[in-house]
Amino acid sequence: MKCGFCGYEFDEEDANSGCVSCPLSSGCNKLKCPRCxxxxxxEPALVQKIKKLLKRIGR
Ligand SMILES: [Zn+2]
Incomplete structure (x- = not known):
């Protein structure tokens, strides 16, 4: 995915996990950019699906 702030592209697996210390829940699912x-x-599931489709087509 692409960082909405600095534009850096990173894998969701590489993202720093969001508020680990968040007292409200066991994480809010936010993906922190490794760079900034x-x-x-x-990303919504629909967006991920479309991206996968685009990849398959070989855009
Ligand atoms: Zn960033």
Whole structure:
């Protein structure tokens, strides 16, 4: 995915996990950019599907 702040592209697995110390829940699913630590909202499943489709086509 692409960071909405600095434009850096990273894998969701490489993202720093969001508020680990968040007292409200066991994580809010936000993906932190490894470069600037901006908290990106997770991509909706629909967007991920479309991206996979585009990859398959070989855009
Ligand atoms: Zn960033």
């Amino acid at each position: 630590n901006y908290e990106n909202p997770p």
